[in-house]
Every structure is written in structure tokens, then in C-alpha cells.
Amino acid sequence: xxxxxxxxxRKSSVKTVRIYFMNKAYDVPIGLTIMKALEYAGYKLMRxxxxxxxxxxxxxxxxxxxxxxxxxxxLACQTVVENDMYIALLPYSPLIKPRxxxxxxxxxxxxxxxxFPEVARCISCNSCSKACPQGLEVMDAVQSVLRNDILKAAxxxxxxxSCGLCSLRCPAExxxxxxxxxxRRLAGKYLLxxxxxxxxxxNEIESGKYFAEIEDLMKKPIDELKKLYSERDIxxx
Amino acid sequence: xxxxxxxxxxxxxxxxxxxxxxxxxxxxxxYSLTIDDLSKHIGAIRVLINAQKESVKYKTSELLTLCPxxxxxxxxxxxYLTKYPDKLETISRYIDEEEPYKLGxxxxxxxxxxxxxxxxxxxxxxxxxxxxxxxxxxxCTIVRPREIGIDNPEDPVxxxxxxxxxxxxxxxxxxxxxxCGSYQVxxxxxxxxxxxxxxxxxxxNRNVNLLITVCPLCLYNLRETVDKFEKKxxxxxxxLTDIVxxxxxxxxxxxxxTLSFLDKVFSSNPLS
Numbered sequence: 001x002x003x004x005x006x007x008x009x010r011k012s013s014v015k016t017v018r019i020y021f022m023n024k025a026y027d028v029p030i031g032l033t034i035m036k037a038l039e040y041a042g043y044k045l046m047r048x049x050x051x052x053x054x055x056x057x058x059x060x061x062x063x064x065x066x067x068x069x070x071x072x073x074x075l076a077c078q079t080v081v082e083n084d085m086y087i088a089l090l091p092y093s094p095l096i097k098p099r100x101x102x103x104x105x106x107x108x109x110x111x112x113x114x115x116f117p118e119v120a121r122c123i124s125c126n127s128c129s130k131a132c133p134q135g136l137e138v139m140d141a142v143q144s145v146l147r148n149d150i151l152k153a154a155x156x157x158x159x160x161x162s163c164g165l166c167s168l169r170c171p172a173e174x175x176x177x178x179x180x181x182x183x184r185r186l187a188g189k190y191l192l193x194x195x196x197x198x199x200x201x202x203n204e205i206e207s208g209k210y211f212a213e214i215e216d217l218m219k220k221p222i223d224e225l226k227k228l229y230s231e232r233d234i235x236x237x
Numbered sequence: 238x239x240x241x242x243x244x245x246x247x248x249x250x251x252x253x254x255x256x257x258x259x260x261x262x263x264x265x266x267x268y269s270l271t272i273d274d275l276s277k278h279i280g281a282i283r284v285l286i287n288a289q290k291e292s293v294k295y296k297t298s299e300l301l302t303l304c305p306x307x308x309x310x311x312x313x314x315x316x317y318l319t320k321y322p323d324k325l326e327t328i329s330r331y332i333d334e335e336e337p338y339k340l341g342x343x344x345x346x347x348x349x350x351x352x353x354x355x356x357x358x359x360x361x362x363x364x365x366x367x368x369x370x371x372x373x374x375x376x377c378t379i380v381r382p383r384e385i386g387i388d389n390p391e392d393p394v395x396x397x398x399x400x401x402x403x404x405x406x407x408x409x410x411x412x413x414x415x416x417c418g419s420y421q422v423x424x425x426x427x428x429x430x431x432x433x434x435x436x437x438x439x440x441x442n443r444n445v446n447l448l449i450t451v452c453p454l455c456l457y458n459l460r461e462t463v464d465k466f467e468k469k470x471x472x473x474x475x476x477l478t479d480i481v482x483x484x485x486x487x488x489x490x491x492x493x494x495t496l497s498f499l500d501k502v503f504s505s506n507p508l509s
Contacts (some may be wrong), residue, residue: 120263122263122280123265123276123277123279123280124262124263124279124280124283125276125279125331126279126332126334129334130334139262140260143261143262143263146263147261171276
């Protein structure tokens with residue numbers, strides 16, 4: 001963006017941009033993320049802030065920029081402020097969480113549609129994919145459910161961070177977050193190969209293989225624990 | 238599944254290579270008649286765009302459909318966009334993440350493709366139908382509305398002619414285009430039972446016990462209705478492609494239930 005930088009009221013040599021948040025203008029240093037800019041402006045974020053690394057999905061944000069008619073979305077911790085940006089935090093999307101028993105289900109579209117009938121309302125507008133800060137093919141996942149390809153759908157949404165932006169944009173009122181959670185559960189339980197090493201390890205733990213070792217560790221003085229920790233085996237990456 | 242398997246087997250046998258679109262979306266099932274809401278056409282347009290993308294790779298512009306509803310919606314949307322270029326432009330601007338649709342795709346129903354290739358099908362026949370009697374049920378959406386229909390909407394005969402050529406005898410009856418009840422099965426099954434039982438009665442009264450259709454929903458509704466008769470009726474409802482695959486000897490493609498039924502029919506009495 002090459003727009004001239006707004007005049008800062010602060011007497012500082014730092015270049016600033018003007019942003020609008022809750023209909024109020026703030027001049028904030030150039031190069032900050034939306035999250036840091038709001039904190040700079042004096043807001044204390046108690047909710048809607050998490051990992052600050054773009055991976056927890058807590059800080060969904062919507063914004064507009066001058067000269068662009070599009071309504072944009074992203075994560076507050078990943079999106080850099082620009083001059084004359086209008087911002088709203090959307091840290092939570094109101095979606096009713098369904099309850100179901102996965103043991104009584106099969107990985108088939110019929111079972112999914114029973115819990116999420118709104119999936120059949122998808123008109124392929126792709127607003128969901130456009131809103132996704134992870135760049136997932138959200139619409140394709142929804143449509144894969146209608147094609148009864150649960151494995152494909154689950155695979156497409158493996159990297160979903162449940163920020164809820166897709167659901168806020170969806171004209172079919174689909175509850176993507178919970179739908180995708182169910183798809184991953186169905187795929188994990190019924191479609192993907194079992195992780196044999198995990199089963200073996202769980203059995204080992206349950207049969208008490210490591211009890212003695214833990215008991216032994218619990219009794220050790222803190223200095224020895226520190227030494228053991230720093231000398232532990234680390235698997236090569 | 239049975240419909241798809243037999244259709245692909247037949248077309249494969251006579252030299253077609255059928256490629257499923259890499260991506261496809263729900264067409265919407267019903268063509269939207271709302272004139273000021275283009276969003277209802279988006280699903281179908283995305284299918285056409287994906288067909289366009291793959292048409293370059295595979296050097297064909299024909300988009301084959303099995304489901305009459307998909308055929309109906311895709312073809313009508315295709316016609317609509319051809320007729321109203323301004324609407325195509327509006328929608329292309331909305332779907333700006335995709336390449337624009339250039340109107341080159343030809344939407345075809347499998348019946349059309351079968352009829353066009355009747356000679357090849359006759360050549361690959363391994364079983365003689367020997368004049369076995371069949372009733373044909375068209376349903377609605379491959380013949381209506383007239384602009385997109387594959388035959389006369391009031392009295393279609395395209396499938397009968399095709400079957401006669403192969404060696405079957407077909408019967409004439411008045412309800413071959415009467416609606417089976419369609420998606421009303423979700424709201425009020427009695428509508429389906431009422432319509433479908435009228436259709437089935439007419440056929441059974443003519444001493445025919447094999448009915449072929451080309452629509453998965455018609456097939457479902459008719460089969461559901463068979464069980465609702467107070468006095469048990471003897472009629473089997475299968476896809477057109479099942480019976481064609483059977484006479485072409487493509488046994489592996491046919492659903493086991495249908496196959497054993499057809500085996501019985503062809504080994505003993507004619508279908509009358």
C-alpha cells in the first residue's frame with residue numbers, strides 16, 4: 001500500500017497508519033499486526049487471543065480496505081495493519097454444538113446430514129473458502145460430504161483451526177466447525193488406518209509397564225531430575 | 238452405483254473413455270425459476286467450468302450425465318447463460334476465483350449417447366432379447382421442458398425405439414411421463430404412492446413385469462411403492478443400462494440382485 005501515512009498525534013519519528021476500530025480512529029505504528037496494533041492502542045485482549053502464531057484460530061477478524069469493495073477476513077495475529085483499514089474482531093461465531101454418539105454412526109453422508117441437514121443447502125457460492133485464513137477448500141469439503149466422500153472431506157479440512165469465519169459468511173448457515181470436527185472423527189474412527197504403535201503403547205501404559213520408573217522418578221531430588229532432563233534422549237528430527 | 242457401473246461398462250465396451258470430473262458440485266437438483274437470484278445457478282455453473290477446464294485436457298466438450306435432474310439443471314443453466322450473456326458476465330464476476338465460462342460445453346444425457354451409438358451396441362450384443370416385453374418409464378426431467386428435452390415431452394418414444402432395435406418388445410401405456418412423486422417422498426410419501434401406483438397399475442394390467450427407468454429417484458420411488466400394494470404385484474424395476482449391459486454380456490457391472498433376476502427371465506419364460 002502506497003497511500004501517504006496519516007498524521008500521527010504522537011510526537012514520534014515512527015511512521016504510523018490510521019486504523020478504525022469500533023468506529024474510532026487510531027494511529028498505530030506501521031508494520032504491526034492487527035492484534036499488536038490494538039494492544040498498542042490501549043486495548044487489553046482478554047478473549048479472542050491465543051497462540052499469536054496463526055494456529056489456534058482464536059483471533060478471527062474482518063476488515064475492509066479503501067479502494068477495495070471486498071469484505072476481507074483473516075486472523076488478527078497474522079494480518080498486518082494498513083492505512084485506513086476498518087477492523088472488527090470476530091473471535092467467536094455462535095454455532096449450536098450438536099451432540100451425537102460416534103459409536104452409533106457410520107462414515108456416510110446420511111449420518112452426517114442427519115446432524116447437519118443444512119449441508120444440503122450449500123449452493124457452492126464458495127464464500128467459505130474465500131473467508132478461510134488457512135486457505136482451505138472449504139466448499140469442496142462440504143460438497144464432498146454431499147458426494148458421500150467422507151474421507152476426502154476430512155482430508156480437505158485437516159488443517160481447520162475452527163476460527164468460524166466460514167460459518168459467518170455461509171448463506172446456507174452451515175456449522176462448519178462442528179461439521180468438520182465430526183468428519184475428522186468419522187475418518188479417524190472408521191476410515192483411516194489404525195496407528196498400531198499407539199495401541200501398543202497404550203496397552204503398555206495400562207498394564208503398568210512404566211509405573212516403577214515413574215515411582216522412582218518421583219522420589220528423586222530436583223537437581224538430579226534437572227540433570228536427567230538435560231541428558232535425556234532426544235529423537236532426531 | 239448400479240446405474241453408473243452399467244452405464245460406464247456399456248460405453249467402455251463400445252469405445253468411449255468416460256472421465257469423471259476431477260471436481261463437481263451439487264447442481265442444485267432443481268432448476269431455479271427465480272429470475273433475480275443468480276446464486277441458485279452457481280453450483281451448475283461451477284460444474285460447467287470444471288468440465289470446460291477438463292475439456293481442454295481430454296479434447297471433448299461433451300458432459301455426460303446419468304441423473305435426469307442433473308441433466309435438466311445443467312442443460313437449462315447452459316441455455317440460460319447462452320441466451321443472456323449479461324447474466325453470465327454478472328455471475329462470472331462473482332465467481333472471480335475461477336476462469337470464466339465460455340459456453341462451449343454440451344450437456345448430454347446417457348440415453349442420447351446410447352441412441353447415437355445403437356449400431357455399436359447391436360454389434361456387441363451377446364444375448365438375443367427375443368422380443369421380451371418391457372415397459373419404459375421416462376419420468377419428467379429428460380423430456381421436459383421442451384427446449385431441453387431429448388424427445389417429445391408429451392409422448393416420448395426414443396427409448397422404446399432404441400430397445401426395439403436391440404430386440405425387445407415395448408408396450409405403450411398412458412403414464413410413462415407422469416410424475417412419480419419425485420422429491421415429495423421427503424415430505425409426504427402418500428403423494429409418491431398415489432402417483433407411482435397409478436403408473437405401476439397400468440403396466441401390471443398390461444401383463445408386463447419389467448419396468449425400466451433412467452432416473453435414480455424414479456427408481457427409488459417406484460420400488461418403494463411396489464411394496465405398498467395391498468395385493469402383491471409382480472414387477473421388477475431396473476435401469477435401462479442394466480438391461481443393455483445384460484444383453485451385451487457385461488455381467489460384472491450389474492448389481493447381483495438384478496443380475497439373478499435377469500438370468501431367471503432369460504433362461505425361462507419371456508417377460509410376459
